[in-house]
Amino acid sequence: MTAQGSQTSSVKRAAWIIVSTAFIAVCLRVAFFATPKIVTDLSNVVALSLAFAGLVVLTHYLGLLSLGQGAFVGVGAYAALHVVNDFGAPVLWMPLAGLLAGTLVGAVVAIPSLRLxxxxxxxxxxxxxxxYPIILRQVDGNLPVTLNGGFVAPSWTGIAENDEHIWEFFLVAAYASVTLFFVQGLLRGPIGRAFIASRDQPEAARAFGIPVYRLRLYGVALSGGMAGLAGGLLMIPTNFNDYTHFPEELSIKMFALAMAFGGSRLISAIPGAIILIFLPVWLIDRNWVVEYGWVGLVKSEGFIYAALLLATAYLTKGKGFMHLFERRQPKSKMQPSNRQVTSVVRGLSDLDEQLVQLEGLVGDRPDIRSRQETKD
Amino acid sequence: MSLFLQRTFDSLANGSAYAALAVAISMVFRSTGILNLAQGQLAMFSTYIALVLATGPSPYMKFSSNTDLIGAAWPVWAAILGAVAISMVIGAFTERVIIRPISADPVAAVGATLGVYLLLGAFVRKQWGGRTMFLGSPFPQTVEDRWDIGGARLWHDSVGITLTMIAVLGLLAVLQRRTKAGLAFRAVTSNRTGSLLVGIRVSRVLMLGWALAAGIGALAGGLIAGEINVRPDMMGRLLVFGLAAATLGGLRSPVLAFVGGYLFAFLETMLGGYVSFVDSQVTLVWALLVLIIVLFVRPSGLMPRTEAWQQR
Structure with missing residues (x-):
C-alpha cells in the first residue's frame, strides 16, 4: 500500500470514529432527554432497520424481490411473544425466537420458489x-396478545424504574448493532461477492463453482431471519401484538423504501425505517390525512410511496438512490479488492486477446453450406 | 350429494373471477416477462368506474365538481362495458408510459407496477373513502332467480357470470388463433427478436396485450362486484387466488391458469364447507399451502416440465 493510500485510510478511519462517537452521543442524549413517545418510536426505527437491511440483502445483493418482509416481521413478533407467554422463556432472549422463526419461514418460502x-x-x-394477518386473526383472535413480563433496567445502569423505555431502547440498539455489524462483515467477504456474482452473472458463477441456488436460499433465509429478529425486537418497546400490526401494505411500503434507499451498505436501511415510522406521524400532525381531492391525494401516504417507487424505477433503474452516489466513487475503489481475483481476471482477458489474435491468423473458416457448394 | 352439488355451484362465480385474473396475469407475464402486481388494483379501479357510470353523479365524488360528463345512471351491463373500455385505455397507457421505458430491468418494472398499485389504491381511498359500496349484477339476482337441480340451487347470476367469462376467454382464444393480431401476439410471446425481424410492431402488440389484460380484469371486477361489494381492498384476496391459479399454469399458459382459477375456487368452497376448522377467511391460507405444495412437487405447475424449465 502506498503512503498516500495509508494516509487516506487513516483519515477515513478517524472520520468514522468521530461520526460514530457523535452518533452514540446523539443517541444517548435522545434516549435520556426526549419524551418516552419519541424514544419508543426510535426503538421501532432501530428494530425495523434490521428488516430493511434484510430487504437490502435480497434486492441489492441477490437481485431478488420479496414483497412479504412485513409478514416475516410479523412471524418474528408472533414467535417472540409466544415463546415468553407459552414457554416461559426469559424476555431478554425473546428476539432470538423471532430470528429463528423468520429464518425458518424464509427457508420454507425460498425452497420451492427459487427453483423457478x-x-x-x-x-x-x-x-x-x-x-399473514388472516392467519394471525385465526390463531390469536381479534384481541391483542400482551407480553407476560417487562424490561426492568439493572441497577448499574442508573435508569429509573419508570424510565423503562430508555432501557428498551438500549436493548434494541444493542441487538441491532451486533446483527448489522455481523451481516455487513459477511457481505464484505467472499459470501457477499458470491451474492453479487450470482446476481449479475449466475451462469458464470455456476461455472466458477458457486452454488447459486443454495446461496440464494441462504440469502432469503438470512433476510427472513433479520426480519424475524426485527419483529422480536419490536415487541420489546411495544409489548403487544395483534393482526392489524403487519398488513400487506406494510410489506409493500417496506419494499418501496428498500428499493429507493437501499445500497451496497446496510446503513442505508436506516432512512427507510425512519420514513416508515415517522411519515404517518408527520402527516397526522399536519392534518393532511383528512384532506380529499387532488391536494389530498398528493399529500397521502399511498401517493408518496407510489411516487417514490416510480421515481426509483425511472431515475435509478431500480437500483436505488444510494447507488447514484456509489457510482461517483473513483474507479480504482470499484475494482475487486481480492488480489487473486484480480490476477485471474487479468489472466482471462490476456487469454481472450491471444484467442482473438489466433483467430485472425487462422482466418475465417468456410461454413458447411459453402463447403457443399464447392463439392457440387 | 345435494350439499356437494350446492358447494360446486357456489364456487362458479368466484372461480370465474380467479380465472379471469389468472389469465390476465399470465398474458402479461408471457408477453413481457413482467409480473403485473397492479392487476388486482386495476380491476378494483375499473369496478369503481363502473359504479360511477351505474349510479350517476354521486355526492361521494370528491375530485371533480363537474359530474355532468357522466350524465344519468347507466344500466349495470352498460356501465361494466364502459368500465372495460376505459380500463383497456388505462392498461395500454400504463404499458406505454410507465412500463415500456424501464421494461429492460425486471426489478424496476415490478417496482413500477407496485407504484401503480399504490397510486390507484390512494386515489380510490381519497375519492370514495374506505366505505363499502354496492354495484348490482347485470344478471337477475332476486331469490326467485334460480334453478333447482338435484336439491341444489343454481343461481342465474352465477351461471351468467361463468358463461360470460367462458365466452370472453373463448373469444380471446379465437382472437389469438384466428386473427393477424393474435398471430402477432403469439409470435411476440414466442420470440421477440424474431418478431421484430419479420416486421411485427412488437411495442404495439405488447400494448394490446396489456390493454386486453386490463379489460379482462375489469370485466372480472365488474361481474364479481355484485357478489362481494365494492371496497378499496376487494381485490386483495382475489389477486392471491389469481396468482395461485396463474402459478398452476406456470405463469405462461392462459388455458391452465383458467382451469386453475376454477380449481382453486372449488377447493376453497369445499374446504370451507367440509372442514370444520376452516372458515371462509382461512381458505386463503389453504390456497397458499396448496401453492407451496404445488411448487414443491411440480415446480412447473401443470405445464409440461421441459417447457417450463426452458424458461429459467
Whole structure:
C-alpha cells in the first residue's frame, strides 16, 4: 500500500470514529432527554432497520424481490411473544425466537420458489403478506396478545424504574448493532461477492463453482431471519401484538423504501425505517390525512410511496438512490479488492486477446453450406 | 350429494373471477416477462368506474365538481362495458408510459407496477373513502332467480357470470388463433427478436396485450362486484387466488391458469364447507399451502416440465 493510500485510510478511519462517537452521543442524549413517545418510536426505527437491511440483502445483493418482509416481521413478533407467554422463556432472549422463526419461514418460502424464475419468490411472498394477518386473526383472535413480563433496567445502569423505555431502547440498539455489524462483515467477504456474482452473472458463477441456488436460499433465509429478529425486537418497546400490526401494505411500503434507499451498505436501511415510522406521524400532525381531492391525494401516504417507487424505477433503474452516489466513487475503489481475483481476471482477458489474435491468423473458416457448394 | 352439488355451484362465480385474473396475469407475464402486481388494483379501479357510470353523479365524488360528463345512471351491463373500455385505455397507457421505458430491468418494472398499485389504491381511498359500496349484477339476482337441480340451487347470476367469462376467454382464444393480431401476439410471446425481424410492431402488440389484460380484469371486477361489494381492498384476496391459479399454469399458459382459477375456487368452497376448522377467511391460507405444495412437487405447475424449465 502506498503512503498516500495509508494516509487516506487513516483519515477515513478517524472520520468514522468521530461520526460514530457523535452518533452514540446523539443517541444517548435522545434516549435520556426526549419524551418516552419519541424514544419508543426510535426503538421501532432501530428494530425495523434490521428488516430493511434484510430487504437490502435480497434486492441489492441477490437481485431478488420479496414483497412479504412485513409478514416475516410479523412471524418474528408472533414467535417472540409466544415463546415468553407459552414457554416461559426469559424476555431478554425473546428476539432470538423471532430470528429463528423468520429464518425458518424464509427457508420454507425460498425452497420451492427459487427453483423457478425470480418472479415466483415475489408471488409467494406477496401471498404470504396477504395471508399473514388472516392467519394471525385465526390463531390469536381479534384481541391483542400482551407480553407476560417487562424490561426492568439493572441497577448499574442508573435508569429509573419508570424510565423503562430508555432501557428498551438500549436493548434494541444493542441487538441491532451486533446483527448489522455481523451481516455487513459477511457481505464484505467472499459470501457477499458470491451474492453479487450470482446476481449479475449466475451462469458464470455456476461455472466458477458457486452454488447459486443454495446461496440464494441462504440469502432469503438470512433476510427472513433479520426480519424475524426485527419483529422480536419490536415487541420489546411495544409489548403487544395483534393482526392489524403487519398488513400487506406494510410489506409493500417496506419494499418501496428498500428499493429507493437501499445500497451496497446496510446503513442505508436506516432512512427507510425512519420514513416508515415517522411519515404517518408527520402527516397526522399536519392534518393532511383528512384532506380529499387532488391536494389530498398528493399529500397521502399511498401517493408518496407510489411516487417514490416510480421515481426509483425511472431515475435509478431500480437500483436505488444510494447507488447514484456509489457510482461517483473513483474507479480504482470499484475494482475487486481480492488480489487473486484480480490476477485471474487479468489472466482471462490476456487469454481472450491471444484467442482473438489466433483467430485472425487462422482466418475465417468456410461454413458447411459453402463447403457443399464447392463439392457440387 | 345435494350439499356437494350446492358447494360446486357456489364456487362458479368466484372461480370465474380467479380465472379471469389468472389469465390476465399470465398474458402479461408471457408477453413481457413482467409480473403485473397492479392487476388486482386495476380491476378494483375499473369496478369503481363502473359504479360511477351505474349510479350517476354521486355526492361521494370528491375530485371533480363537474359530474355532468357522466350524465344519468347507466344500466349495470352498460356501465361494466364502459368500465372495460376505459380500463383497456388505462392498461395500454400504463404499458406505454410507465412500463415500456424501464421494461429492460425486471426489478424496476415490478417496482413500477407496485407504484401503480399504490397510486390507484390512494386515489380510490381519497375519492370514495374506505366505505363499502354496492354495484348490482347485470344478471337477475332476486331469490326467485334460480334453478333447482338435484336439491341444489343454481343461481342465474352465477351461471351468467361463468358463461360470460367462458365466452370472453373463448373469444380471446379465437382472437389469438384466428386473427393477424393474435398471430402477432403469439409470435411476440414466442420470440421477440424474431418478431421484430419479420416486421411485427412488437411495442404495439405488447400494448394490446396489456390493454386486453386490463379489460379482462375489469370485466372480472365488474361481474364479481355484485357478489362481494365494492371496497378499496376487494381485490386483495382475489389477486392471491389469481396468482395461485396463474402459478398452476406456470405463469405462461392462459388455458391452465383458467382451469386453475376454477380449481382453486372449488377447493376453497369445499374446504370451507367440509372442514370444520376452516372458515371462509382461512381458505386463503389453504390456497397458499396448496401453492407451496404445488411448487414443491411440480415446480412447473401443470405445464409440461421441459417447457417450463426452458424458461429459467
Amino acid at each position: 424464475p425470480k418472479a415466483y419468490l415475489a408471488l409467494l411472498t406477496l401471498s404470504l403478506a396477504v395471508a
